[in-house]
Amino acid sequence: MSVVTRFAPSPTGYLHIGGARTALFNWLFARRMGGKYLLRIEDTDRARSTDAAIAAILDGLDWLDLEHDGEITYQFARAPRHREVVEEMIQRGTAFRCYATPEEVEVLRNAAHAEGRAIRSPYRDGKAPPSPDAPFVVRLRAPDEGEVLNADLIQGDVRIKARDIDDLVLLRADGNPTYMLSVVVDDHDMGVTHVIRGDDHLTNAARQIPIFQAMGWTPPLFAHLPLIHGEDGKKLSKRHGAQAVHEWRDMGYLPEAMNAYLMRLGWSPGHDDILTKEEAVAQFEIGQIGKAPSRLDFKKLDSVNAHFMTLADDARLAYLLVDTIETRDGAPLSSSARDALARAVPVLKKRAKTLPDLADQSAFLLANRPLTLDEKAKSLMKDDFKERLRRLHTKLAAEPVWDNAALGSALKAFATDEGVGLGQIGPGLRAALTGGSPSPDLGQTLELLGREEALARIADQV
Structure with missing residues (x-):
């Protein structure tokens, strides 16, 4: 069997991280099996579907580099095909026109509920319409006996008695297809072999399988993913913070880190x-996905992102860093500032967890002279230390080589000459160079600032 998966978001909002993980698992399985991964936009809810939401979903998938195969399918545009299938089902006798009014349906529903069964329309058995022009919906003739089996690849066998499945509405009175019908027709026509989606859709499978069978189609195999919960073990909501993919991007996480982290929420190789x-x-197996909900762990995400920050291409990271700083500050950086950041990235990226963290780590490079010292830095600038700093300035100015190794050796030699340990020099020197901002070791800090800027900052304090 040639495997075909699909990701089918509804464009009523942003791309949720749960949806992103669903797309990722569909992508992984299709690539693992040498098949196709398709994208379908389920835009049949015309009141809530928006072009902005579609753009946000596509942007999120693009950021995660989850490229789909073939053209995007837009579900609403396929409504004529959905209606065509309904007519065929009526001809087959597996669907029927139901003329019950909303009030009559409510009575039927209450009666069915009282008897512990699903709703059954009297029109399924050939009851005549009340009038030739009476409005109607088209319903599925739900199975009466036996059970519907979903041999779920994650949840195991899920069995639902036929008597618990409604005579589902397939076509509304206004002629518009319902979600249940549209999904089934699209999955069949797109050749979908595996439906991998969140387990909030688990009960939908038992309603969709009879629609496949009503058309004589083979249902796809289903795999329902456990949901993602917050750190407190409760379903994700606004109280947990960022939920949309673009929010995680704006928080400074790399797409490769998000993919690496999301795939481990539920899947264990x-x-x-x-x-x-x-x-x-090469390692992805649906059978390795657990049934229990996964919990977000922000410390783990930070750790994964730090791993990929270290591995990231320096030029790419420098570009992202400049964008982060310019977005934060609302002003463009000078070419000299950009060059300074590019030189610093190979050193500073090993210390940062996110892009904003990297921006904080590099802030000392962009500070304007004379530096504004924080309170702790000010407290180090005693008169006796300033005299020592003056002597250090003379020593450093005479250094022929301005690199980390040479400067580190020079600092040790100066401390020896002064008869003190580096601990009595380092904090004050760092304060003079950064004003109290974080920075790497002093040799690297001096090298990254450059001879002229570093000596000027020391001179400002003495």
């Missing part, structure tokens, strides 16, 4: 290696 999605393809 049996080791703790941090994998890119490309590396995970």
Whole structure:
């Protein structure tokens, strides 16, 4: 069997991280099996579907580099095909026109509920319409006996008695297809073999399988993913903070880190290696996905992102860093500032967890002279230390080589000459160079600032 998966978001809002993980698992399985991963926009809810939401979803998938195969399918545009299938089902006798009014349906529903069964329309058995022009919906002739089996690849066998499945509405009175019908027709026509989605859709499978069977179609195999919960174990909501993919991007996480983290929310390949999605393809197995909900762990996400920050291409990271700073400050950086950041990235990226963290780590490079010292830095600038700093300025100005190794050696030699340990020099020197901002070791800090800027900052304090 040639595997075909699909991701089918409804464009009523942003791309949720749960949806992103669903898309990722569909992508992984399709690539693992040498099949296709398709994208379908389920835009049949015309009141809530928006172009902005579609753009946000596509932007999120693009950021995560989850490229789909073939053209995007837009569900609403396929409504004529959905209606065509309904007519065929009526001809087959597996669907029927129901003329019950909303009030009559409510009575039927209450009666069915009281008897512990699903709703059954009297029109399924050939009851005549009240009038030739009476409005109607089209319903599925739900199975009466036996059970519907969903041999779910994650949840195991899920069985629902036929008597618990409604005569589902397939076509509304206004002629518009329902979600249940549209999904089934689209999955069949797109050749979908595996439906991988959140387990909030688990009960939908038992309603969709009879629609496939009513058309004589083979249902796809289903795999319902456990939901993602917050750190407190409760379903994700606004109280947990960021939920949309673009929010995580804006918080400074890299897409490869988000993919690596999301795939481990539910899937366990049996080791703790941090994998890119490309590396995970060869190992991905649906059977390794657990049934229990996964919990977000922000410390783990930070750790995974720090791993990929270290591995990231320096030029790419410098570009992202400049964008982060310019977005935060609302002003463009000078070319000299950009160059300074580019030089610093190979050193500073090993210390940062996120892009904003990297921006904080590099802030000392962009500070304007004379520096504004924080209170702790000010407290180090006693008169006797300033005299020592003056002597250090003379020593450093005479250094022929301005790099980390040479400068580190020079600082040690100066401390020896002064008869003190580096601990009595380092904090004050750092205060003079950064004003109290974080920075790497002093040799690297001096090198990254450059001879002229570093000596000028020391001179400002003495």
